[in-house]
Amino acid sequence: MALKKSSNKPVLQKTRFGWIVSGPINKRQSNLVYTHFNQTLDIQEQLARFWEPEESVPEKSLSKEEIACKSHFVENVKRANDSRFIVALPLKESIEKLGESYDQPEFKKHCRFYERI
Template sequence: MPKLVNSLPHATFAAKKYPHLQHIQLADPDYNISNKIDILLDAKIYAEIIMSGLIKGTKQQPIAQQTRLGWILSGPVTTFNSHVLINGVEDIANYWEVEEIASETTPMTQQELFCEELYTKTTKRLPDGRYEVRLPMKTDFEEHLGHSKARAVAKFKQLQSRLMKDSTLRQSYGQFIHEYIDLGHMRKCTEQKEPMCYLSHHGVQKLDSLTTKLRVVFNASSKTSTGNSLNDLMESGPKLQQDIQSLLLRWRTYRYVYSADCEKMYRCILDPEQ
């Protein structure tokens, strides 16, 4: 490789005379002077040259490790920063691809653009303040959506059996169904129109919850007779949440951060002394 990294460290700094390092021979006595890299060693070679000697100083002082090439320094220090700048090393690109931060401005695919245009054209607000949103179904989804009534009825009978054994669950489930009707979230189906998909549902209890002790889940991932579910035949649209990598990196730039989930304040410990 013609060039691996720029000079290391990035800039020359004044070396500090640490008492615990005065009697040893460093592998690089001029470690504080910015210079080019002489040789790149594989991790296997490092395992062969490492020795048992280890010298530690106080906090914020480097640790000296003995090797067959001399003593090397490592550890947290506040005296200087060494920045490795990588340039033109396509041959070892796989080493940093894992660390690459995804761009937040990635162009949308045709399917994602379809979802955006669909929501823009069809979403409307009703007189009662609620929003009406059209499902982003895939092209020719009718041909791939199979029959689902038999499986949904079987699941409903299982649910009935469970409700008959638990009066508390039965009462909570009934309240949920009536609330859904009162809010206008569902109504009785009076016409048979194809294609039609029957969604099974079940309840998830969390008795220690301070708000909702019962959550009813509608299973749109249940397969129909063709092997496709309702979810399979809908476009997913663009990702709305932020990239986790960029979110975590931005999190670390602040001393105090808030988490909306648990309503607690967390402090990012960036100072090694704390």
């Protein structure tokens, strides 16, 4: 950053935002405040940047399950005449992967039954 100074006088300093003036001024008191702001813009450059396309994010490759889910959605989501959506729920082919979750609610139901007795 450039700095221009001399003794007992205001200092000019170049910043990222432009030149600023600071330092001592005349001893005379004044109720007036002077402010000046100047901005130079290259309109052609700004217009060119405005119309440039933004960087696109590359698409990640989908797994087999994600591809199947996407195709299921495209094939099975429809819109009814009353503007509601009709959706077929996807089901996993191998039901064995669900585990033994059926037994837990049955067990709780039997426990509640025996608590009443």
